[in-house]
Amino acid sequence: MIAGHAIAGIDTRGRVLAACVLGAGVEGAACWRFGWSGALPAYLYFGAVAIVVSATDLAARRVPNRVVLPAYVIGPALLALASLISGQWSELTRAGAAMAILAALSLALALASRGGIGLGDCKWAGIVGLYLGWLGWSALWGGTILAFVAAALFVIVRHGFRVAGDRVLLPFAPFMAAGALVAVFASR
Numbered sequence: 001m002i003a004g005h006a007i008a009g010i011d012t013r014g015r016v017l018a019a020c021v022l023g024a025g026v027e028g029a030a031c032w033r034f035g036w037s038g039a040l041p042a043y044l045y046f047g048a049v050a051i052v053v054s055a056t057d058l059a060a061r062r063v064p065n066r067v068v069l070p071a072y073v074i075g076p077a078l079l080a081l082a083s084l085i086s087g088q089w090s091e092l093t094r095a096g097a098a099m100a101i102l103a104a105l106s107l108a109l110a111l112a113s114r115g116g117i118g119l120g121d122c123k124w125a126g127i128v129g130l131y132l133g134w135l136g137w138s139a140l141w142g143g144t145i146l147a148f149v150a151a152a153l154f155v156i157v158r159h160g161f162r163v164a165g166d167r168v169l170l171p172f173a174p175f176m177a178a179g180a181l182v183a184v185f186a187s188r
Contacts, residue, residue, distance in 0.1 A: 009059030023051045038085030042078035046131045050177035057173035063120025071127045079134050091134045098133020098140045099126045121172045128180045135187045143183030151175040
């Protein structure tokens, strides 16, 4: 372990290096996408959180509360700052609605699937909804659909290599993060 308070998934030198390299790519893409705008700090923060949440879910099959829960305060604050700078408040209203919609949709799926989607995924879905919703409804639905399609393809491929009776939990947070980041960088 590198530090006494390492987060699962980013707890060895190799994983720290991988997270830093991937994070640098995401942060660079955010700078390219948003330039020197009021939205840049919010999306830099989202990119960093997405990397940590994804790494933890991949390694430990859980979404860390100590990363996601503060995002429910920091994310809206940063997006409120972006709305203040741009003078456009409709984005913030839509982001709040999208956060509630995606979190509720994920919770409904979690309750219906009985363990197929965890409550950590539901918490993460709210944050994903917040950031995608700020960009627009098409970004929200596009990123959400991308996440489910990518996860489904992963499950199909994994099923082809699976040993009979082997049940492995799907780390869904990385698929949500990837779908969201593609939608963020593809939206205009």
